[in-house]
Amino acid sequence: MTRPISDLQRTVAPFQVVSDFQPAGDQPAAIADIAARIRAGESNVVLLGATGTGKSATTAWLVEELQRPALVMAPNKTLAAQLATEFRELLPNNAVEYFVSYYDYYQPEAYVPTTDTYIEKDSSINEEVERLRHSATNSLLTRRDVLVVASVSCIYGLGTPQEYIDRMVRLRVGDDIERNMLLRRLVDIQYTRNDISFERGTFRVRGDVVEIFPVYETNPVRIEMFGDTIERLSLLHHVTGEVLRDELEMYIFPASHYVAGPERMAKAIAGIEIELEERVGEFEKRGQLLEAQRLRMRTTYDLEMMQQMGSCAGIENYSRHIDDREPGTPPNCLIDYFPEDFLLVIDESHVTVPQIGAMYEGDASRKRTLVDHGFRLPAAMDNRPLKFEEFQELIPQ
Structure with missing residues (x-):
């Protein structure tokens, strides 16, 4: 897949490790071997090592050797923060960014049919973590010497990078x-x-x-x-x-990753209105008048907010229309902000890789209930994390 943002003129500064130590023991051979295999086009390479053996430092020296932007995925926020601190010490002159979920507390929108209980989305956003997320996308679009440490949050839907640049x-x-x-x-x-x-x-x-x-x-x-x-x-x-x-x-750059120009927003609103009428018609045909009324009322309010303010609460549920994507197509995510030749490093892969596969199924089952009972349009199903196969397709090496 060709990314239009790969043609961006980014500031080119070399990755440079600053450390009192040099690669030692098995590290020089590991760095040389992995670099050679990646240059030869191998897509998957494993680096084995016990805790405290210098895998983070080896990764930094590898990135310095290859001079390619890198995404380091960790299984949780705590480990991601620890890795980001280590990489900032090793690469002080380069952009080492931290990209994790910005919620201190998050209760997703949900509906429990058995008790007829609707749970509204409730969350508490950490402003500093939100700043760091925006800092990561800003760095990725303006320079090449970028290493982003992220949790699996990076496979969740994010606004399209092209629109983000166009609105700058x-x-x-x-x-x-x-x-x-x-x-x-x-x-x-x-x-x-x-x-x-x-x-x-x-x-x-x-x-x-x-x-x-x-x-x-x-x-x-x-x-x-x-x-x-x-x-x-x-x-x-x-x-x-x-x-x-x-x-x-x-x-x-925009204050939100979900921004759209007037033309794109007008087209999105028209698409949402068409989908709303189709879905309400389906409910009415099946005699589900409560669901039809609920969906019309909620969606109409969101549309009015989008027309007047350019945004609404839960606008990410309409991201498929805003991005002008076909139903079922993968959303844009942090990976789309990287140039095509980036390097992916997965830390604690025995924990992180299963997480990547599990994200989609858990999200889909909750949203399916909301859609079936008229709380959301079917388009909300496309505001989702990547499926494991889609994730694999986006990863060069």
């Missing part, structure tokens, strides 16, 4: 852009104006100065304008507001 706001010193047009574009990509409480995902305006706090950054940016011309771009300290450095060019 590019700023360059000397460019002309009307201030109100800039503000509208920021609102279109899910940023909120807040002149009082300045936090991630918001922007504020003071005369000819616009300050934006990108969701993936630890510091905000300032745009100083003279009329309709961008005069200065600066990175600010998030507490003191002190200028840390000036930039000639900046990219502001």
Whole structure:
């Protein structure tokens, strides 16, 4: 599969391990052997080693040798955080990112037919982990020296990378852009104006100065304008507001991975309306009037929110229409943000690989009940993790 984002102009900096130690013992032979086998086109290579034998360091030296972006999958958040810390120490000059589920607490939407109990989705989002997720996709789209440590969360549906790039706001010193047009574009990509409480995902305006706090950054940016011309771009300290450095060019990526332009959103809404009428017709034909009424009421509310606000609660359940995918086709996920030649490393594979296979079935059985009882359109079934076979197809080596 050819990824259009593989043609992106990414900053190319070499992977460089910084360590007081050099490969020792079995490590030099292992690095040379694995590198040779990968260059020869082998798709699966196993690195065996007991705990504490330096497999993480060996992986870092291997990535340095091959100079290819890498995805390291771990079986849980704790191990992923530990690996990310180790790789950041070994690769301090490269982008080592952390991509796991951003929920501190998560109760998925569900329906229990036997007791007629509907359980609404309830969750608590960890803002720092959400920032790190956005930081990972931002790094993948702007540079090549990226190593992402992720949990199996990375096979869950994510917005399409092409739309994410297309909605990006590019700023360059000397460019002309009307201030109100800039503000509208920021609102279109899910940023909120807040002149009082300045936090991630918001922007504020003071005369000819616009300050934006990108969701993936630890510091905000300032745009100083003279009329309709961008005069200065600066990175600010998030507490003191002190200028840390000036930039000639900046990219502001969307505040959500699920963003769509007006044309794509209009097409998605039309598709959802057609599916709604078909599904309501099916329920009415079977005499399931309660389910028909429930589905019409819930979906109509979501459609109104999408038309007015460009988003709605649970918009990911309509991702198939927004991405313009056929029913049953795999969703976009973090793997689609990587260039085609990336390297996959699976840690604790005896635990992680079975997790990958189990994710789809557990998700599908819960959603099937919601769809059968009129809580969701059938399109919600396509907001899902990858099936194991789909995952295998996306992995080069």
